[in-house]
Structures are given as C-alpha cells and as structure tokens.
Amino acid sequence: MTTRKPIVLISGVLTELDTPTDGISLAGNSTTDLSEGTNLYYTDTRARTSISVVDSGGDGSLTYDNSTGIITYTGPSATDVRSYFSVAVGSGLTYSSVTGEFGTSAIPNTQLANSSITLGSTSISLGGTATSVAGLLSITSDAIQVGTAGAANSLLLNSTGITFEGSTADAYETVLNAVDPTADQTVSLPNETDILATQTYSTSLSIALG
Numbered sequence: 001m002t003t004r005k006p007i008v009l010i011s012g013v014l015t016e017l018d019t020p021t022d023g024i025s026l027a028g029n030s031t032t033d034l035s036e037g038t039n040l041y042y043t044d045t046r047a048r049t050s051i052s053v054v055d056s057g058g059d060g061s062l063t064y065d066n067s068t069g070i071i072t073y074t075g076p077s078a079t080d081v082r083s084y085f086s087v088a089v090g091s092g093l094t095y096s097s098v099t100g101e102f103g104t105s106a107i108p109n110t111q112l113a114n115s116s117i118t119l120g121s122t123s124i125s126l127g128g129t130a131t132s133v134a135g136l137l138s139i140t141s142d143a144i145q146v147g148t149a150g151a152a153n154s155l156l157l158n159s160t161g162i163t164f165e166g167s168t169a170d171a172y173e174t175v176l177n178a179v180d181p182t183a184d185q186t187v188s189l190p191n192e193t194d195i196l197a198t199q200t201y202s203t204s205l206s207i208a209l210g
Contacts, residue, residue: 044069
C-alpha cells in the first residue's frame with residue numbers, strides 16, 4: 001500500500017507540508033498492493049486468453065494456443081487438393097482422388113466424331129467385328145473366304161493361292177498359284193474372251209489338229 005511521511009503536530013496546528021518533495025511514494029510496493037477495480041492490470045495470461053480464432057472449416061486448419069499466444073495455420077493437405085479434381089464422363093480418362101493419378105480407359109463410341117468404319121458397303125463399329133464384308137464371308141489375318149467354305153462357286157484366297165470350288169460342291173477344286181519367282185515376273189491376260197490354254201492343253205490341241 002502507499003505510504004506518506006509522518007505528520008507532526010507543531011504548536012497545536014496540523015499542517016500539510018507543501019513542498020516538491022512531499023508526495024506519495026510507491027517505493028517498495030507493487031500492483032498487488034492496490035485493488036484493481038474496473039481497470040485490470042495487464043498480464044500475459046489475460047492478454048492471451050482474450051484472443052481467439054475461428055476455423056471456418058475450409059481447406060487447411062487454423063488453431064490458437066492461449067497458453068503460448070501462438071496462432072498456427074496448417075495449409076491444405078494432399079487429400080484436400082485431390083478432392084478438387086475430376087474427369088468428365090465419357091472423356092476416356094480416369095482419376096483417383098486417393099492417389100491423385102490420372103489414367104485412361106475406353107472412350108465410348110458416342111464420344112467420337114466417327115464411331116465406325118465402312119468397308120465397301122459394310123459399316124463396322126469401332127471395336128466391333130463383322131462376319132461378312134461387302135460379299136466376303138470371312139477375313140482372317142491370312143485368308144479371305146468368299147461364300148461358304150466348300151460350297152459351290154466359293155473361293156478361297158490364302159498363301160497357297162486362289163482355290164476355286166467350281167459349280168459342284170465336292171472334293172475337287174482348281175487351285176491357281178505361282179511358282180516361287182527368281183525375278184520379277186509379269187503374266188498378262190489378253191483383252192478377249194476365250195479359254196486360257198495350258199501347255200498340256202496346247203500340245204493336245206496341236207496333235208488333234210495334226
């Protein structure tokens with residue numbers, strides 16, 4: 001509490017000395033000696049507890065420690081960032097919000113400018129198959145079959161040549177093939193309607209004509 005110098009009674013009159021050095025002295029006292037009243041003294045604890053922060057719940061987090069007075073902001077996590085990405089339906093892309101990785105998948109034909117190809121007069125959807133193409137019964141990597149295999153007038157084109165079944169479906173066919181060439185060879189068919197004579201046929205014809 002505050003102290004004053006002693007008051008002395010002189011000649012029966014109480015007099016307060018009015019000198020520059022006669023004032024209230026707080027020496028040896030602290031704030032604990034005075035009642036605070038409505039004006040509270042400053043302390044670190046009071047200052048820190050009077051501050052607060054509000055985390056709105058967006059990306060990242062905001063915290064406050066009132067024991068240290070430190071405000072901490074933690075930025076968005078990888079999970080927060082990944083959740084904002086996506087891919088359009090039908091784009092042919094895939095996305096994982098868990099790993100953050102983009103990938104590819106099959107693009108639906110409806111999302112393509114052209115969803116099919118046309119061979120001759122046959123339209124084939126991309127990714128699809130066709131059992132016949134413009135009169136062809138089947139096409140494989142090494143053969144083309146025209147008409148049902150083995151049926152009358154069917155034709156097979158493969159690495160052995162061209163096989164003609166003929167007008168009778170039986171075990172006999174005509175096969176047209178080429179002998180392994182030793183140089184570039186050209187065989188020209190004449191511009192006329194006739195029977196193509198073989199060497200044997202020509203020899204027999206010559207003998208017959210004598």
